[in-house]
Amino acid sequence: MARIIQDKCSQPAFKQARFGNSTRKRGKFRIFSPLVGGLNLRRAGGFFFRIAVLLFAANVAIAADDKPAAKKDSKRATLPVQVAKIDASMQASWEDNKIKPSPVEDEVKWCRRLFLDLIGRIPSYDEFADFAKDKSPDKKLNLVNRLLNDDRYTEEYANHWSSVWTNILIGRNGGMENRSLTNREGMQKYLRDSFAQNKPYNEMVVELVTATGTTKPGTEGFNGATNFLAMKVNEENGTQATAAVSRIFLGLQVQCTQCHNHPFNQWKQQKFWEFNAFFRQSRALRRYVSGSVNRDIDHAEIVNEDFAGEGRRPEQAEIYYQLRNGLTKVAYPAFVDGTEIGKSGYVSQVNRRNELGKLMMESPFLDKSIVNRMWAHFLGYGFTKPIDDLGPHNPTTQPELFDELSSDFRAASYDLKQLIVWITMSKPYQLSSKITKDNASDEPSLGESPKFSHFYTRQMNAEQLFQSLAVATQANRKGNLEEQQKKREDWMRQFVVAFGTDEGDETTTFNGSIPQSLMLFNGDLIREAISTESGSWLHAMTQNKGTIADKVQYLYIAGLGRRARQEEVNVAQQLLAARKNDVGGMLQDMWWAILNSNEFIFNH
């Protein structure tokens, strides 16, 4: 019943929007132009016209996408061949599985999705409007390219991928531990710089695996890449480094084979220790705060040192490990495919990590693991589950496509931006998150392999929430980039729960549970976002001209990328009465409701 009412209510609103120009001439709506600091809404034309454009364009786009638009415009940019490869493979899989894909998503929703996945935040009001206004048939590709290549977005692009990769490489808690050797800022700086210059992925991997130098920015010999391994090479003979490097960059789960042959995994205990042998020249040396009585750690330095081997024969530097029956065996460095390197422990003769870096560059697992990771980043699930287990025991979805994209990525010189274009322009990324009766069976959370026949709704992570609020209410935020970053790190810590094991396992409470709900209801960040104090975003809005309805519409577009429905505007009117005509109070209540809604917190 409620739904029917809403649909009826939204009809007239849509018509007004669609014919926004004439409505404006009738003078029924006053023009609302919130020229407040930081909002950048300085162009003429007014608020309402833009909403009209926005919705109008979106609706046209939905209709147009069902037809082969390319035929109409011969000047359309050509898409990389990989897009067609993906689409063909998906189409075949949908037919095989007797399901039909959902329709293509509303363009404005797609725009929100792209911003969240690609630069880690929702679009601003202006960015929504610019996209809706764009009449080019290549508007989607143009937007992808703009976010990837326009100088305006370089910093945000680099920051976003830096935070994604910081979590992959050192976890959410990395650098926060007592007497940590990891410098979180150092890790982030290295990654920011790498993504800002679009460093080829393989180069980045080599740098991370072979890094020497200090962990802390500003110290002599600083190399931020060292932070990946700083806490992983010293303890337990570098077994953490062994497990992390193989899992993250090669998609091989070896941690269990440290102690025994794995029952399902082809990896054997021998392989684990052969791989481990590559890390045995490496040490993270502690550098103390000068004059500190308690020997507080200032930073660490990763060095390669000659390794004498456990048999004290540096020219044949072997290591020993124990089988479960107590027998001792010997291992020398050898790569996962069995390739051996020189056995010498002298760094001048064999630099074991450098050799490992070279061998990794030849491995097809390097290509597959990153393609899988990026695919899952944009589409919610990878070709395998979990994404960092590519072992032969683990089934693969659409293996031919997966192999082809992986070798294509190698052929494209590991250019991550190209890979992003392939994925974000492919059909599955365009699909609506609305589930239809023809694809309801495609539900990977229930254990089915993903068919990508509709976009999988998923929650924003904490970083995306923080950055999205920063954009939507930027007038409320103070401080430069560094202070912002610091503030975000502090805020993020509340969600980290460590398991207290040697391996630094952790989880997050930003997972849709009650603590997250409480944070969004009552937390400081939300209180700041809905502040109506002088100088705040909402305060500026109350001071500006425009009808109540205009202001409410503005909130809905800024937060949800859509207009408020009539019923929602009615509630705003009632809230205004409840607030005794305090516009700021009403806007605060509405903005709180928007930020707490599923439509806001989910990427859909």
Next chain:
Amino acid sequence: MWSRFAPPVGMDRRHFLSHMAGASALLGSSMSLGHSLRVHADTLKKNHKSCILLWMGGGPSSMDIWDLKPGTDNGGPFKAISTTGDMQICEHMPLMAKQMHHMSIVRSMSTREADHNRGRYYMHTGYVPDANVDYPSYGSVMAHELASQRPELQIPPFVSIGGASEGPGFLGMSWAPLGVSSNGRIRNLEMKLENDRLTQRRIALELIENSFIAQNRGAVLEDHRKVQGKTFDLMTSTQMKAFDVEKEPEEAKERYGKNNFGQGCLLARRLVEAGVPFAEVDLGGWDNHQGIFRTLENDRLPVLDKAMSALVEDLSQRGLLEDTCIVWMGEFARTPRINADAGRDHWAKAWSVVVGGGKFKGGKAVGATSEDGTEVVGEPYSSEDLMASVCHALGISLETTFTSRNGRPMKIANSGKVIKDLFG
């Protein structure tokens, strides 16, 4: 039109408003609190079952605590002492030794998962990790089964104290643990908002929420609404007094131990008294690859001994133990062989857990390990068997079947078999 700003369904308006007045309403006086809880406990005794899981993160060396091998190569330096039950335990657990008539040890656990993440998941769910199905953990399962016994409960039925526990799996986020720190404080609980305003905001919120759910964009959206409903309940409930562990007398705080685990166990007792079906208390620091005996003797065991014994003693004195199961376990135990760093590494093949309360018979040691501690002698028991036994001890039928969202039926406790010796 104003009628639309009535309190949400399921919450009576006066009740709601009385708790909207600010933080003071959530605190109340300690006198009335203690009294009401005692009265409450009497009514609970009849049919309200609860479970407290003492989770030992990192993998505790059970052969240094519950299954000693003094005088053997692997035995380590600790001596065994007699207890009030029919078994001996470690000399550094003297307080527990006086409570062992309430508790039983299963000395013949044998599992295969010796990696922290896999072991934690397996021991919490009864299933090995499976990329395709996400199984619910102990707390979610027990809460799901027991919550219907107490419709008046407004606190989430699964509270995790001082740790993360494991998630609700296919039961959905509304069965996820509420994580709290051991002092009972819950972040962001306070609204700082005047009386009706939250209710009004909630109406604006539900307009968006419900119409978006109606668009059929996935089951996670429905879970989001349910979790929000529980959050509103929690923010406005007088039952939240149960979390106010600070109100406990100084004597009790001392007895449990003034550390996170001690206060966490005290909080768990308060929650059970308030009717919460499942509380998990986390004590980490058992991953003792190096210098294990010093760490156990000076640090971990005294903390464990105080808190666990105080908990068992309190529950039994208050008549709650017959309806409350206590389970002590970690993800695995540690190698019988002592390594070169005077530590022990991961070992899942033969180890011990401890249970008590509910229908469990106390004072028994079930099963045994070989003289060197490496093997189980006799019948080995699995995580599934332990979970089935805990269900049985709580009166939860082992015929209970869950239907995951795709309609696949799954038997509770992964069809584990009850460890009969624990019951007679």
